[in-house]
Amino acid sequence: MFRFTIRDSLWLIVVLAMIVAVWFERSARESNRRAVTHRASDQELEAISARYKAAKGEFDWHVTRWHSPGAERAFEYRWSLDDTCGAIERFAHATELENDPESKAKDLASALSFAQYLASYLMGKKDEYADVKTSPPFYRIQFTCADIEVRLRRAEQDLTAARQRGKDVMFRPTIRDLLWLIVAVVVGAALFGTRSQRDNGRWTATRRASDEELEAIRVRYEAAKGEFDYHATRMYGTGPGWSADQICEVIERFAEAAEARNDLEARVKDLASALNYAQREASATLDKYETDVEPADAVYRYQYTRADIEARLRRAERDFAEAQATR
Numbered sequence: 001m002f003r004f005t006i007r008d009s010l011w012l013i014v015v016l017a018m019i020v021a022v023w024f025e026r027s028a029r030e031s032n033r034r035a036v037t038h039r040a041s042d043q044e045l046e047a048i049s050a051r052y053k054a055a056k057g058e059f060d061w062h063v064t065r066w067h068s069p070g071a072e073r074a075f076e077y078r079w080s081l082d083d084t085c086g087a088i089e090r091f092a093h094a095t096e097l098e099n100d101p102e103s104k105a106k107d108l109a110s111a112l113s114f115a116q117y118l119a120s121y122l123m124g125k126k127d128e129y130a131d132v133k134t135s136p137p138f139y140r141i142q143f144t145c146a147d148i149e150v151r152l153r154r155a156e157q158d159l160t161a162a163r164q165r166g167k168d169v170m171f172r173p174t175i176r177d178l179l180w181l182i183v184a185v186v187v188g189a190a191l192f193g194t195r196s197q198r199d200n201g202r203w204t205a206t207r208r209a210s211d212e213e214l215e216a217i218r219v220r221y222e223a224a225k226g227e228f229d230y231h232a233t234r235m236y237g238t239g240p241g242w243s244a245d246q247i248c249e250v251i252e253r254f255a256e257a258a259e260a261r262n263d264l265e266a267r268v269k270d271l272a273s274a275l276n277y278a279q280r281e282a283s284a285t286l287d288k289y290e291t292d293v294e295p296a297d298a299v300y301r302y303q304y305t306r307a308d309i310e311a312r313l314r315r316a317e318r319d320f321a322e323a324q325a326t327r
Contacts, residue, residue: 044314051307058300
């Protein structure tokens with residue numbers, strides 16, 4: 001029979017005192033960090049919401065277009081199917097960032113249903129196009145169907161887990177559990193010390209690979225920045241015409257490359273430049289849409305990119321503020 005002695009009580013007091021001390025230290029740091037980053041977090045959530053609305057609007061526009069009379073003519077153009085698949089994938093990505101698991105699963109189910117409709121529609125053209133199953137549009141829509149289904153199954157698992165957590169009985173720790181906690185803390189500390197020694201010895205061996213990775217990140221950044229600067233500084237009406245998708249992908253590539261930089265201040269500056277250009281293009285496209293020059297999907301595409309870049313910028317501002325607060 002297990003007997004809890006005075007010695008056990010003393011060890012328990014020591015462990016609890018250590019936990020309380022660490023908790024108070026972390027609480028103080030977290031309070032300072034929250035005070036500095038609260039505004040950035042609110043703006044990031046607002047940008048995420050705006051990105052979802054833009055993606056949803058673009059998705060609904062494509063659904064309406066493909067179910068409207070004359071939609072069969074859209075198949076004649078490869079870009080039309082590419083645009084639609086891109087809109088479905090952007091909607092799925094924006095949906096995955098929502099906090100409500102039930103709404104997330106519902107939206108992804110709608111996206112999968114529409115993707116499957118397009119795949120079925122394309123297969124209906126096999127009498128007119130003998131090579132449907134080996135054509136690029138077929139592979140494109142098959143990829144989208146599989147991608148959205150993977151996202152949906154993951155969301156369904158999360159939803160099931162969330163519902164199960166609500167049914168679980170509250171866990172009640174016992175003295176034996178606390179003793180196991182002490183053992184876990186001791187073992188964890190020992191493993192941490194051992195791993196730190198291994199990492200110190202491994203740093204020299206992996207230094208060359210890390211340098212190569214940093215060099216690749218630098219080259220990728222310079223390429224993305226060069227492409228971005230070309231578009232951001234070119235005069236309107238000069239050079240070849242560029243679609244909304246092409247411009248948005250340029251901005252998104254530059255933002256992704258900027259996020260990989262270690263310099264937080266430079267990251268914020270680059271993302272602010274990307275956001276400024278995205279806002280400018282979104283505003284100009286909206287004006288053209290109101291005069292029937294640009295289609296609605298171009299407006300949604302720019303709005304999505306603008307919101308996506310703003311979410312990245314707010315996250316970078318939060319990281320920079322946290323770094324400043326901990327100095």
